[in-house]
Amino acid sequence: MQGGSPNPNTSILDVKNLTVRIRTPRGPVFPVRQFSMTLAKGDLLGIVGESGSGKTLAGLSLLGLLPEGSEILEGSIRFDGKELVGAPEDTWNRIRGARISMVFQEPQSALNPILRIGSMFEEIYDSHRPDTDGPFRQQAIRDLLLSVGLDRPDAIVRSYPHQLSGGMRQRVLIAMAIALSPDIVIADEPTTALDLTMSHQILDLLLERNRKDGMSLILISHDLGIIRRSARQILVLYAGRIVESVSGERFFKSGPSHPYAQALLLSRPGANRKTKEDGPLEAIRGQVPPLWDLPPGCAFAPRCPLADARCQRESPPWIPTGNDQGALCFYPSIKEDVA
Ligand SMILES: Nc1ncnc2c1ncn2[C@@H]1O[C@H](COP(=O)(O)OP(=O)(O)OP(=O)(O)O)[C@@H](O)[C@H]1O
Ligand SMILES: [Mg+2]
Structure with a gap:
């Protein structure tokens, strides 16, 4: 299982194999595919990935707020024991804002x-x-x-x-x-437009609610510094798929297992810089493929240093890398946790 909580008995949200479809003039595209996660009460999950990887649409789908033209094609969202996929609008209305709420990415709108x-x-x-x-x-x-x-x-x-x-x-x-003291808050890039001091203050507000009131938090951010301060579990998204689910501790100590997650960690500002002045960022070479033109095998293969012919051809398997952790890769590097 991807994602996961330390104690499944207290899980409040279980998402399984969620796939979102958007109808476009080029035909259907799937910006979120087979997205699975479990959130326990009081849990803190981080979602990271490059722009366009599907973070916002994954968050919006958990609130039944997908934009016009997009829909949940398949999968399950169980909240507090109740299935939400296919539930009538008044069920969503009762939950949205009151039990699951979202801090939207664009405060203006x-x-x-x-x-x-x-x-x-x-x-x-x-x-x-x-x-x-x-x-x-x-x-x-x-x-x-x-x-x-x-x-x-x-x-x-x-x-x-x-x-x-x-x-x-x-x-x-x-x-x-x-x-309304919701059970879950999904915070989508809550600190993007803010300076460093302000973004720490805003994050502290959310973390305080998480710690004191047991409010579960899904923190979506491209800023690994923000994620580092908080997340118990991290989901790494690439082209709509979870390519790795890893504990926050492992991600930042011994490092993730998927080559994309490793590259993301290395490309963050301040990572692995040799001089005080910091060299140019070690950006991940190449670009995320467009959703309407995904490669037949692993979507990361064209950019991956480890990719071979099989990666280009076949979809990679989900390989468990530890307790509630795994990577979508033929060649994940599986590391021991550093105490
Ligand atoms: N209404 C839409 N019609 C067509 N494509 C869309 C629509 N909304 C989103 N997409 C596409 O779906 C993909 C995922 O978008 P999403 O906004 O979830 O990405 P994101 O990971 O939140 O990116 P960012 O970090 O920039 O916020 C992108 O490729 C985007 O172009
Ligand atoms: Mg977004």
Whole structure:
């Protein structure tokens, strides 16, 4: 099994072989293929991969929010014991925002520009907790804004999104995502537009909820520095497939097993630099193949230093590399964990 939690008895989300199809003028493409993962209560899973690898669409599919023209073709999403694939829209509506929520990748488009922040919170309560009375709501919204470090909550609720800085908007988005104490938050590049100090503060907010309240967190990020600080388990995506599922500890200590995951680790800023000045980044040679023109064998083969004729021809197998870990590769390097 790909992904995985230390204690499956407490698993809250089980995704199996999820495949997303998009209809395009060139024919159907599959930006997420056979995506499987397990998330325990209070767990922290990181999803990494180059731009276009399917991270956002994988996250959106867990919320039933795939964009127009795309759909779940097959697979299963079991949340709290209930199957969500094929579930009626009102089941999704009850879960979305209340039990699974998302911090969207683009804060600009996630906040309605013509609504004051306060009205957006009101909408959340109207949809999921219509019975909570006005004063209780007002206090809850104030407390939420304070808890994400916005210390003038009354001014914030009266503001429109454009009146706030990027960091403040991101805090508001996080406050909205955690407003109803969901079981799972999917944070899609929550720190991309922020400077280093701000991105650490934003991550701390999410990690605090994860540690204190047992909120499970799926952290999508191209920034391995962010992932390093937090993830118990890491899923590495390439061209829509999980090519490796590996513990965070192993990933950063002894290193991952899949050649792509290894290259990703080496290409991060600061990795393996010999001089203080840092040489140019060791970028991964070549490009991700387009979804409509994937090679017949391993999608990474054209860029892989280890690839041979078999890799070019045949789909690689999923090879277990340890407890709840594995790599989609004919030649994974299997390393002992470093204590
Ligand atoms: N509506 C769409 N129509 C066609 N292709 C799409 C659509 N939405 C996404 N895609 C394609 O699906 C693939 C996965 O996109 P996705 O946004 O999930 O990538 P990502 O890993 O989140 O990338 P990034 O790091 O840039 O956010 C990409 O190749 C993208 O071009
Ligand atoms: Mg994305």
